[in-house]
Amino acid sequence: MKRVFPREEHCVACHLCEVFCRVQHSQSKDIIKAHKRESPAPLAGIKVEEKGALSFALNCRHCEEPYCVYACLTGAMRQDPQTGVVTVDATRCVGCWTCILACPYGAIVRDEANHRVHKCDLCPGLSEPACVANCPNGALVYREKAHA
Amino acid sequence: MKSYLPARFKVERDETRCIMCLACVSQCSYETHYLDEEEGKVMSRDERCVNCHRCVVFCPTRAITIHKNPLEYRDNYNWRAENIEDVIRQAESGGMLLTGMGNDKPYRIYWDHMVLNASQVTNPSIDPLREPMELRTYIGAKPDRLEVDPAIQVVKTKLPPQVPIELPVMFSAMSYGAISLTACETLARAATEMGTLYNTGEGGLHRKLYKYGKNTIVQVASGRFGVHSEYLDAGAMVEIKIGQGAKPGIGGHLPGEKVSAEVSMTRMIPTGTDALSPAPQHDIYSIEDLSQLIFALKEATNYTKPVGVKIAAVHNAAAIASGMVRAGADYIVLDGIRGATGAAPKIIRDNVGIPIEVALAAVDTRLRQEGIRQRASVVIAGGIRNSGDVTKAIALGADAVYIGTAALVAMGCCVCQHCHTGKCPWGIATTDPRLQKRINPEIVSERLANLLRGWSHEIKDMLGGMGINAVESLRGNRLHLRAVGLTETEMKVLGVEQAGA
Known part of the structure; x- marks a missing residue:
């Protein structure tokens, strides 16, 4: 099965994967409403772990x-x-x-x-999970194996 | 000391759009943005902002806009904000003012005063979508004449080494140390993909990049950092760097804090020591000395690679270029006053050197007059912004151009002129491991290759419009250029007629 793999060497710790995960799992699917209006607030199924220069996004x-x-x-x-x-x-x-x-x-x-x-539910219905699609630096990949 | 400097920019955050995701906070390497937990708001320290647009691009809701600080000084043509603030800055630091990128002063940009020709009625234009169009250019000395064996129709003349590039655009010298390893790799990958060359600058060649050797120009500069036989063998061409357009006449200084373990290995200097490139090459005090180094390098590479010489475009560029060609350079590089850098004294960057257009015209004219133009390819650098500039440069006499800033802009650079701080938020002009990750060579090289792809289509279109099907036929063909709004003297130096005349 395809999974989301982080590539720590490209992760810039911007946390946008978390943002777009929340949007995808919100009621409105609107980035501003999801974050400012919805209650309870939508949660992200992915989390960026960081320590110094090392960072990567972790999900299920x-x-x-x-x-x-x-x-x-x-x-x-x-x-x-x-x-x-x-x-x-x-x-x-x-x-x-x-x-x-x-x-x-x-x-x-x-x-x-x-x-x-x-x-994380791997965004059913999307061709690739929202975190992967919105990663600005190719630090998340959606594929069968960690290394292509 | 209390700073009298006002903020240059104002960060405006649309609070109806800010979702407090803190992407701006994480991305700003100048620590402009911060979360004020008490207020429950993301705030900005305007005085730290350099207007690099990293936060603007990364803000997922486009909540951030950056304005010039509207703070005014009393109108004074002589004492404008920049002049006043430079004095304040020096009064506070007591040092030379450093800056990055190229000259930003309003010297005349001659490209914008020259227009290209196109065919109408009396000669047909060519449609590059339907007919083959040749952009391939060979860098290297050409023989004075070709002898052909008539019996077997084979060229008898032994050709000096030639390096083909698929379009007349290469990436200019940017050293590892001045820019990140990921940025170097991005240039190398894009050059490989597009069949052109990138240049190591004076920082040596990292082991990881040897595999891109066929598309690499290895530079030998005054500090001789990382120069050894394997390095020379790795590249497609060797370039002796005498000077650089952004800082003619002065050397380089890579501060010790940028000399990481990797940089130290590549440059062959101890970790944490300043990498000082002397202003002159200490073994070159004359054209004869230059010739010795050229031939030492040719000897070292067994006469298999073109050896070039790069100078900053200065007042006597034409005479110097003639000397360089006679000294044995297979190609020469002229870097004009708008050439950029990772760090230079601002006073030098803004006041020393001459515009590349006039330098190119003068050098091409001089080499033709002396009958030695074929003995070296002429490459120019310094402020090339688009394929129009490239095409005009070819018509003015260049074989190829180097792009530095344009390439970096394709990689994310917003020309904020803070390369010298080593904190480039785009991961380009930095060796900080946290920042250099921001360039993913896989995806960023695609942006860069796309730029060259676009330019290549445009150059073909312009050539086709002129009824020319090979870039070779445009080279030095100044009849395809006309001047708009230039003086007689300028037109004479450029060798270009007035439009309509």
């Missing part, structure tokens, strides 16, 4: 062995048997955050306003 790895799915108490976290994409069913999530404990990458986000979790 959609693991073949998804510990978050195994750990989920309610069956909210699931892996699509066809596509392999790991998603969370917001209606079933109870916000116990066991998946957050289980995730080896720290890629699952706490949605404190709704008391549930939020994560």
Whole structure:
């Protein structure tokens, strides 16, 4: 399956991946309304990690062995048997955050306003996820393997 | 000391559009923008802004506009803001004023006073979409005559080394150290893709870039940084740098803080030491000395590569160029007063040298008069902005042009003139590892290649319009140029007739 891979050597830590992830996962899909009006505020499923010159954007790895799915108490976290994409069913999530404990990458986000979790869903319906499409420096790629 | 300098620019942030994503904060290397947590607002320190447009481009909601600070001084033609502020700056620093990029003063730009010809009725124009159009140019000395063996119809004359370029535009010398390694790689990749050459400048050649050797001009400058046999062998041509248009007559100084481990290895100097390029080449005090270095380099490269010499265009450029050609240069480079730099004393940049158009015309005329024009290709540099300038330069007598600023602009540069600070927010004129990541050679080289692609189409169109199907046929063909708004003397120097005359 295709995944989003960061290329730290090109990441400029502008955090625009987070911005466009929030827009894509907002009600209005409007960048200004999503950030200024919507309540609860939309969350990003990707996060730029940085330390000095090193930076990269991290999102869910959609693991073949998804510990978050195994750990989920309610069956909210699931892996699509066809596509392999790991998603969370917001209606079933109870916000116990066991998946957050289980995730080896720290890629699952706490949605404190709704008391549930939020994560990358690889932007269903888009040809490539919003973070990849809007990265200004080619620091995120959407492909089968980390290295082409 | 309290600074009396006012802010040059004002940052205007449309608060109805600002989403507080802090992209401006992360991208500004001058720390202009900051988050005021107490106010819950992103604010700006106007006095730090250099108007590089990095934040403007990166703001996802286009909330930022930058204006000139409207603060006025009392009108005074002699004491304009720049003159006053330069004095203030020196009163506070006690040093030379440094700056980056090329001369920004309103010296006449002769390209804008020359117009090109086109065919009408009596001679047909050529449509480059339907007929082949040749932009390939060979850099190198041409023989005085060609001898052909009539029996087998083969050229008997042994040709000096020639380097073909697919369009008469190359990337001028910008050293690793002055610009980032990623910027160097971008130039190298674009040159390779477009079949032209880029130039290492005096910073040596990083190991990572050896693979682009076929499209590389390796420079030998007064500091001789990173010059060794492998370096000379790596390039397609070798260029001796005597001078540079932005700072004729003076050397270079790469501050120690820019000499990182990588720069140190490439330049072959200790980490953290200043890289000082002397003003003269200390083994060149005459044309005869120049000839010795030219032939030393030819000998070192086994006479397989053209060896060129670059000078800043100065008052006696024509006589000097004649000497350079006679000394054995296979190509010569003239860098005009608008030539740019990573750092130069402002007073030199703005006051020393001559415009490239007149230098080119004078040199081409002189070499023709002396019957030695064919012995060297003539390359010009310094302020070429578009394919119109390129085409006019060819008509005026150049074989090819170098572009520096135009190439950097294609890579993101906004000509903010702060290269000398080493904080280039576009990742170009910096060796800061955090900043140089901002140039991703894969995607930025595509911008640069696109620029050359566009120019190449335009040059073909202009040539076709003149009824010419090869750039060779335009070279030095000044009948295709006419002057608009120039004096008799200027037209005489340029060798161009008045339009309509």
